[in-house]
Amino acid sequence: MHELKNKVSVIGVGNTRYGAFPELDEYGLAARAFRDAVADCGIDKNEIDGLVVCRIPYYARMGEVLGIDPRWTLTLPPHGRMSGIGIIEAVTALAAGHCKHVALMYANIGRSRRVNYGGDESPGTWDPWGMTSPGAAHAMMFRRHMELYGTTTRQLAEVSVAIRHHACLNPDAVMTKPITIDDHEAARPIVLPLRLLDYCLINDGAVCLILTLSERAGDFAKPPVRIAGFGAREQYRGSSIANFDINFWHDAVSDAGRQAYAMAGVSHGDVDALMAYDNFSPTVLFSLEGLGFCKQGEAGSFVEGGALKLGGRLPTNTDGGHLSNSYMQGWALNVEAVRQLRGECGARQVADCEVVQYVQATPCTRSIIYTRA
Amino acid sequence: MSSYAKPLPKLDPLNRPFWDHAREGRLAIQVCSACKDAHFPPSPVCPNCLSEDQEWQPVSGRGTLESWVEFHRAYWDGFKDDLPYNVCLVRLAEGPLLVSNLVGDAAKARLGAAVNVVFEQATDEVTLPKFALA
Numbered sequence: 001m002h003e004l005k006n007k008v009s010v011i012g013v014g015n016t017r018y019g020a021f022p023e024l025d026e027y028g029l030a031a032r033a034f035r036d037a038v039a040d041c042g043i044d045k046n047e048i049d050g051l052v053v054c055r056i057p058y059y060a061r062m063g064e065v066l067g068i069d070p071r072w073t074l075t076l077p078p079h080g081r082m083s084g085i086g087i088i089e090a091v092t093a094l095a096a097g098h099c100k101h102v103a104l105m106y107a108n109i110g111r112s113r114r115v116n117y118g119g120d121e122s123p124g125t126w127d128p129w130g131m132t133s134p135g136a137a138h139a140m141m142f143r144r145h146m147e148l149y150g151t152t153t154r155q156l157a158e159v160s161v162a163i164r165h166h167a168c169l170n171p172d173a174v175m176t177k178p179i180t181i182d183d184h185e186a187a188r189p190i191v192l193p194l195r196l197l198d199y200c201l202i203n204d205g206a207v208c209l210i211l212t213l214s215e216r217a218g219d220f221a222k223p224p225v226r227i228a229g230f231g232a233r234e235q236y237r238g239s240s241i242a243n244f245d246i247n248f249w250h251d252a253v254s255d256a257g258r259q260a261y262a263m264a265g266v267s268h269g270d271v272d273a274l275m276a277y278d279n280f281s282p283t284v285l286f287s288l289e290g291l292g293f294c295k296q297g298e299a300g301s302f303v304e305g306g307a308l309k310l311g312g313r314l315p316t317n318t319d320g321g322h323l324s325n326s327y328m329q330g331w332a333l334n335v336e337a338v339r340q341l342r343g344e345c346g347a348r349q350v351a352d353c354e355v356v357q358y359v360q361a362t363p364c365t366r367s368i369i370y371t372r373a
Numbered sequence: 374m375s376s377y378a379k380p381l382p383k384l385d386p387l388n389r390p391f392w393d394h395a396r397e398g399r400l401a402i403q404v405c406s407a408c409k410d411a412h413f414p415p416s417p418v419c420p421n422c423l424s425e426d427q428e429w430q431p432v433s434g435r436g437t438l439e440s441w442v443e444f445h446r447a448y449w450d451g452f453k454d455d456l457p458y459n460v461c462l463v464r465l466a467e468g469p470l471l472v473s474n475l476v477g478d479a480a481k482a483r484l485g486a487a488v489n490v491v492f493e494q495a496t497d498e499v500t501l502p503k504f505a506l507a
Binding site (some may be wrong): 116118119122123125126127128129130131132133136139140141143144147148188189190191192193237238240241246 | 381443445448472501503
C-alpha cells in the first residue's frame with residue numbers, strides 16, 4: 001500500500017447543519033452537503049465522475065438529484081464503520097484510474113424518522129435474554145475493562161467531558177452546554193456501567209468529501225490535505241454478539257494502526273490530533289490502547305486531567321465527535337481532520353496542526369492518517 | 374404461557390436442536406464431527422474446517438463469568454417489569470461464549486466467577502438456559 005502514500009488528497013469538504021430536519025430526506029440533506037463541498041473547492045460539479053454513497057437509499061436517485069453521470073459508484077450499507085472503508089476505497093479507485101474526482105456522501109435522517117437502536121422486532125440470537133443495542137455491547141466491554149484493569153467510570157467521564165468541551169467551541173455542534181465529571185456520574189443509567197452521557201447523539205445531517213489525485217489537487221480553491229497512510233483489519237469471528245469484542249478490538253486496532261503509521265511514515269508523537277470513532281465513550285479508550293498511545297489497560301489513567309482536550313497531550317474529536325457534535329458515523333470526524341489541517345477551526349483549532357489520525361474501532365477497523373500537503 | 378411478552382427465538386432447522394435440548398434441561402452446543410471444534414451460535418459449516426458434518430453435544434453447563442451489564446431501559450415492553458435486569462457473558466468450559474442472564478444475587482458478580490447453568494421455562498416450546506454463581 002505504500003505506493004498509495006500521498007497519492008490522493010481531500011480537496012473539498014462540506015456538511016449540512018446538524019439537528020432535526022423532518023421536512024428533508026436523505027437526498028435533500030446529501031445534496032446540501034455536496035453543494036457545500038463543491039463550493040468549498042470550487043470544482044465544476046460535472047467534473048465529479050466517482051460517487052460513494054452511504055446511508056442513502058438509492059445511488060441512482062442521488063446521481064439524478066445532483067445531475068451527474070459518474071464512471072464509478074460504490075454504495076455502502078448504513079453502518080457506522082463504513083466511512084473509513086469508503087474513503088480508502090475511493091483512494092484505490094482514483095489510483096486505479098476508475099475516475100478522476102470522487103464525491104463521498106453520507107446522510108442520516110434518523111432523528112426525524114425516530115430510528116431506535118435495539119429492541120428489534122425480528123429477534124436476534126441473544127434477544128430472548130434481553131441483550132440488545134450497540135450501547136449494551138459497549139457496556140459489556142467496559143465492565144470487563146473495569147474488572148480487568150481497574151478502570152473507573154470517572155475516568156470514562158473524561159472522554160465525554162473533553163469531547164463536550166470541544167463541541168462548546170464548535171458553532172455547528174448539537175450539544176453546547178458544558179458538562180462535568182459529576183454530571184456524567186449522575187446521568188440517567190441506560191445499560192450500566194454506561195449512562196446517558198456515554199451514548200452518542202442521534203441527529204439528522206449530511207457530510208460530503210471530495211477526493212482527487214494529489215497531482216491535480218493544487219488546482220482547487222483550498223490547500224489540499226494528503227491521505228498519507230491507512231490501515232485495515234476486520235474482526236468477524238465472534239460477531240454474533242454485535243458490536244462486541246472480548247478484547248476491545250485491540251488486535252484489529254493495533255494492526256490497522258501499524259499499517260497506517262508505516263505507510264505514512266509517522267508515529268504516535270507526530271499525531272497532533274486524534275479523531276476516534278465515539279459511538280460510545282469506551283470506544284475512545286479502546287482506540288487509544290489499540291493504537292498504542294498507551295498500554296492496554298492504561299487508557300483510564302491516560303485520559304485523566306483533560307488529556308483529550310484542546311491543549312492536552314492528545315486533542316481528540318475536536319469537533320465534539322458523535323457524543324456532542326453530530327452523529328455522522330465517522331464521516332464528520334474525517335471532515336474535521338481536513339479542517340484542522342487547513343487551519344479552519346477557529347476557537348477549536350489545534351496549534352501547528354500537521355498530522356491528524358482517524359480511527360474506527362469496530363468490526364471493520366480502519367485508520368487513516370491525514371497530513372498537510 | 375400465551376401471555377409471554379418477551380422476545381422469543383425464531384426457531385429454524387439450524388438452531389432448533391439447541392432449543393430441543395434446553396426444553397429437556399440440557400445445554401448443548403454444535404461440535405464438528407471432523408475437527409471437534411465446538412461453537413455457538415450454530416453455523417451451517419464448521420467455522421474451523423468448513424465441514425458440514427456437525428452434531429449437537431450436551432455440555433457440562435459450567436463456565437466462567439466474562440462480563441455483565443444492568444439494563445435500566447426496556448427496549449421491549451416485556452422487560453419493563455424486570456427493570457433493572459442483568460445480562461451476562463459466560464465462557465463455557467467447552468469454549469464458546471454465551472450471552473445469558475444471571476439468576477440469584479448478581480451483586481456478587483466478579484470477573485472469572487464460576488457459574489452453572491440453570492433452566493427457566495418461558496413457553497411450552499422455549500426454555501432459556503440461564504446461569505447461577507457457583
